[in-house]
Amino acid sequence: MRRDVLSIMDFSKEELIALFEETKRIKKELEERTTLNYLRGYVMATAFFEPSTRTKLSFQTAMLRMGGEFIDLPPEEASSRAKGENFADTIKMLESYADVIVIRHKLEGAARFAAEIAEVPVINGGDGTRDHPTQAMIDLFTIFETLGRVEGLTIGVIGDLKYGRAARSFVLGISKFKPKKLYLVSPPQLSLHDDVKEIIIENGVRFEELTDLKQVIADIDVLYVTRIQRERFPDPLEYERVKGSYRVGLDILSGAKSELVILHPLPRVDELDLSLDKTPYAKYFVQAKNGVPVRMALLKTILKG
Amino acid sequence: MSRELIVNKIKDGTVIDHIDAGRALYVLKILGITGREGRVVAVVMNVESKKIGRKDIVKVEGLKLKKEQVDKIALIAPHSTINIVEKFEVIKKYKVRVPDILEDLLRCMNPNCITNQPREPIKPVFYLQKESPLVFKCKYCGAKLAQDEIIRQLIGE
Numbered sequence A: 001m002r003r004d005v006l007s008i009m010d011f012s013k014e015e016l017i018a019l020f021e022e023t024k025r026i027k028k029e030l031e032e033r034t035t036l037n038y039l040r041g042y043v044m045a046t047a048f049f050e051p052s053t054r055t056k057l058s059f060q061t062a063m064l065r066m067g068g069e070f071i072d073l074p075p076e077e078a079s080s081r082a083k084g085e086n087f088a089d090t091i092k093m094l095e096s097y098a099d100v101i102v103i104r105h106k107l108e109g110a111a112r113f114a115a116e117i118a119e120v121p122v123i124n125g126g127d128g129t130r131d132h133p134t135q136a137m138i139d140l141f142t143i144f145e146t147l148g149r150v151e152g153l154t155i156g157v158i159g160d161l162k163y164g165r166a167a168r169s170f171v172l173g174i175s176k177f178k179p180k181k182l183y184l185v186s187p188p189q190l191s192l193h194d195d196v197k198e199i200i201i202e203n204g205v206r207f208e209e210l211t212d213l214k215q216v217i218a219d220i221d222v223l224y225v226t227r228i229q230r231e232r233f234p235d236p237l238e239y240e241r242v243k244g245s246y247r248v249g250l251d252i253l254s255g256a257k258s259e260l261v262i263l264h265p266l267p268r269v270d271e272l273d274l275s276l277d278k279t280p281y282a283k284y285f286v287q288a289k290n291g292v293p294v295r296m297a298l299l300k301t302i303l304k305g
Numbered sequence B: 001m002s003r004e005l006i007v008n009k010i011k012d013g014t015v016i017d018h019i020d021a022g023r024a025l026y027v028l029k030i031l032g033i034t035g036r037e038g039r040v041v042a043v044v045m046n047v048e049s050k051k052i053g054r055k056d057i058v059k060v061e062g063l064k065l066k067k068e069q070v071d072k073i074a075l076i077a078p079h080s081t082i083n084i085v086e087k088f089e090v091i092k093k094y095k096v097r098v099p100d101i102l103e104d105l106l107r108c109m110n111p112n113c114i115t116n117q118p119r120e121p122i123k124p125v126f127y128l129q130k131e132s133p134l135v136f137k138c139k140y141c142g143a144k145l146a147q148d149e150i151i152r153q154l155i156g157e
Helices: A013-032 A054-065 A087-097 A110-117 A133-147 A165-177 A194-202 A236-246 A284-289 A291-304 B024-031 B067-076 B147-154
Strands: A043-048 A069-072 A100-105 A122-127 A154-158 A181-185 A207-210 A222-225 A261-263 B013-020 B041-049 B053-061 B081-086 B089-095 B101-103 B125-131 B134-138 B144-146
Touching (some): A013 A165, A054 A069, A054 A100, A054 A122, A054 A291, A087 A110, A100 A110, A100 A291, A110 A122, A122 A133, A122 A165, A133 A165, A133 A222, A165 A194, A261 A284, A284 A291, B024 B147, B067 B147, B134 B147, B144 B147
Parallel strands (some): A043 A069, A100 A122, A154 A181, A154 A222, A181 A207, A222 A261
Antiparallel strands (some): B013 B053, B041 B053, B101 B125, B125 B134, B134 B144
């Protein structure tokens, strides 16, 4: 049965765990061979209407390492979109060429709309400020792999929880695994949207919103750091005032658990101090590396069942 | 003497009762009734109601409601009851029901929603999330649409 990947909410906890197990098997196989053959003969289209480095390259690498191939929609100025072709027609063209389409778009709901147009499965590679389901899968898998479980942990999420689609998707994803406690650390103007809060409340998750990470750092098992963008603040002075409070460095981590896991969807600017990179807490490069095997497992699940 | 008797009964037409107090004029507006059509129209506002505290009532001679109109009334005044009158008798009475899905009726308020993109073959679709207070959710971007905005769009303000 055809399966789109539009939001992390479309996946149950059991389905996510099955995906993590598949990812582990694939990682094991990759230790023996550089390329697997599960998707030989399949073509994936990447259609990124918004800039991306990691998501696009890791999807393309994932397809190549599964034995498949990809086509990539050229940037606007080099494609028919420059002539005014609309989104729907672009998707119709891609579905006639490829077996699966990965989309990134600045508009919210673009992936869902594409899934209605295309007969082939559509994977949301990030749309607007809402969904980035495959990033959340990678984040959760990295926790699963590092700590051996996802369930019942104390989680801290810091940064832009309002506009950051990675943070939003992570919060929705982790909430399926009944965290012991969820600390949401952000400036008040970038706090989590009410609709996400409603969902986590429905899931029975205990959470607390705060502005200072230091108060709770000792409790946290997994700290998810995201970037606060300057352009989110109408007043640049306000940005300058708050940015320091959401920068994670060694100083803030005194008193943290020795097995603390720090994640970041990357790219980072200065919210995650470089001095952390060599500490055992830093799992964000492992997380970025996991982008490929998780997406390999996902593509296999979608295309082969 | 009952307050309902402030105005005469109509012979053939529709009585919309239990309209949320203060919204009768919105109901007239979405039905396109200006009063210049020559029909007998009675509007009663802010009268006591056992069910909803205070209510408005609209009576229109010769009016038969279409389904889309009943849906719109439900969106503006979700407690309304529709009485169909023939020869001074109520021959049918029913409560309006807020539709579960709204297709191509209202616009999403999120400027970054794909449904607001020009030149795309897409219609806004909303799913009912909560009846009281009324909240719909955009199928595409998930943005909420609340009662006051629904009224504003329906009456074309």
